[in-house]
Amino acid sequence: MSSQSATVPCQYRTGRTLGSGTYAIVKEAIHIKTGKYYACKVINKKLMEGREHMVRNEIAVLKRISSGHPNIVTLHDYFETSHNLYLCFDLCTGGELFDSICARGQYTEADAAGLVRTIFQAVKYIHDCGIVHRDLKPENLLFRSKPEKTSEIMIADFGLSRVMEENKLSMLKEVCGTPGYMAPEIFKKTGHGKPVDVWAMGVITYFLLAGYTPFDRDTQRQEMEAIIAGDYKFEPDEYWSLVSDTARDFVATCLTTDPDKRPTAAQMLEHPWLASEIPHFVENETGEPRDLLPHVRKAFDAKKTFRKAVFGMMAMKRMSTLAHHMSPEAHKLNEDLYQFKQESEKEKFEDIRVVHHHNADEEQSLKSQDDISIAKGPNGKVSYGTDVSEKLAAVSLAVKSGSNPKSV
Known part of the structure; x- marks a missing residue:
């Protein structure tokens, strides 16, 4: 892959830590020249050995869709230091989808339809770009700044997304996603593609109307079996009697168990619940x-309290089991994971120089080669010298047209 590289002073300032995942942390970053704030995903290179494809896929997806739709987070910058990879995204400060709903004074079926319509329009755009998201859920739906404005909802986290070609031979087989939102075909390993996002939207819509998901069960196995069978109900009646038949039909249509019969995102946007000029709703005593x-807040809070208690007991049991049965190698891996993430968090932008590789080649080259390569020495061990960045496709999307390298 032909590219130009330059080592330049970093022009961001480090902000607070916003969150932490399995292999990465997310920090606030402030661009010195513009004063703009970003969410910066920091990935320690030592944790990337054997996982280069994860970043490669995320970059391939984001190159296709960034800046293309107002309701999809944009990747603004992509660069590296000798220790870490940095991906700078839109900073969404309006909170997660359901937190914003619970903070409202009132929430009607028309509000839910407006949110679903906006999200589905973004899903259609993603699908039109040849992408399947594969992890649509409320936690990945964020508000840019004003949680009361439906137009500011954003789809985030494309870590499990894939570029999908338009033929059956390219269907995906791996089991991935968040269990309660995964489609039957993912569990059955029969091959999956864009229809899994429509299924997830059905689960999200059910959740938006009731405050809980349709396949909630006591165990993950029971939940999986319910999903495969399409076993759900619009119950209890005290909740669903407040929701129109049109909304229920919309959910049921999304939750078609056969992916070949499940409508597309474009077709779901034509469903009466989203397409009708007059909103659908159940009237109260005054006709409003x-x-x-x-009811939504009550169900959500009850489920959140229950899950917190269950997860607490599970964590204690797991820690006790691990303390007795974890191998020395597993102990070492666990310690390394914590240490490497701590190292990533401590690196200060103000003290570093960064490397950008501005690719002249576009997506075809990106798909045919690794974006991220971890350098290895003659003994096969990972080498963390300056050569580690030679094949890193660190893309500044603002200059991906091939202009001269410039500082970030």
């Missing part, structure tokens, strides 16, 4: 739309 918020 029912307020769903009390």
Whole structure:
């Protein structure tokens, strides 16, 4: 892959840590010249050995869709130091989808339809770009700044997304996603593609109307079996009597168990619940739309409290089991994971120089080669010298047209 590289002073300042995942942390970053704030995903290179494809796929996806739709987070910068990879995204400060709903004074079926319509329009755009997201869920739906504005909802986290060609031979087989939102074909390993996002939107819509998901069960196995069978109900009646038949039909249509019969995102946007000029709702005593918020908040809070207690017990049991049965190698891996993430968090932008590789070649080259390569020495061990960055496709999307390298 032909590229130009330059080592330049970093022009971001380090901000607070916003969150942490399995292999990465997310920090706030401030661009010195513009004063703009970004969310910066920091990935320690020592954790990337054997996982280069994860970043390669995320970059391939984001190159196709960044800046193309107002409701999809944009990758603004991509660069590296000798220790870490940095991906700078839109900073969404309006909070997660459901937190914003619970903070409202009132929440009607029309509000839910407006959110679903906006999200589905972004999903259609993703699919039109040849992408399947594969991890649509409320936690990955964020508000840019104003949680009360439906137009500011954003789809985030494309770590599990893939570029999908338009033929059956390229269907994906791996089991991935968040269990309660995964489609039957993912569990059955029969091959999956864009229809899994439509299924997930059905689960999200159910969640938006009731405050809980349709396949909630006591165990993950029971949940999986319910999903494969399409076993769900619009119950209890005290919740669903407040929701129109049109909305229920919309959910049921998304949750078609056969992916070949499941409608596309474009077709779901034509469903009466989203396409009708007159909103659908159940009237209250005065003829106004029912307020769903009390029941939705009650169900959500009850489930959150229950899950917190269950996860707490599971964590204690797991820690006790691991303490007795974890091998020395597993102990070492666990310690290394913590240490490497700590190292990533401590690196200060103000003290570093960064490397950009501005690719002259576009997506075809990106798909045919690794974006990220971890350098190895003659003994096969990972080498963390300056050569580690030679094949890193660190893309500044603002200059991906092939202009001269410039500082970030």
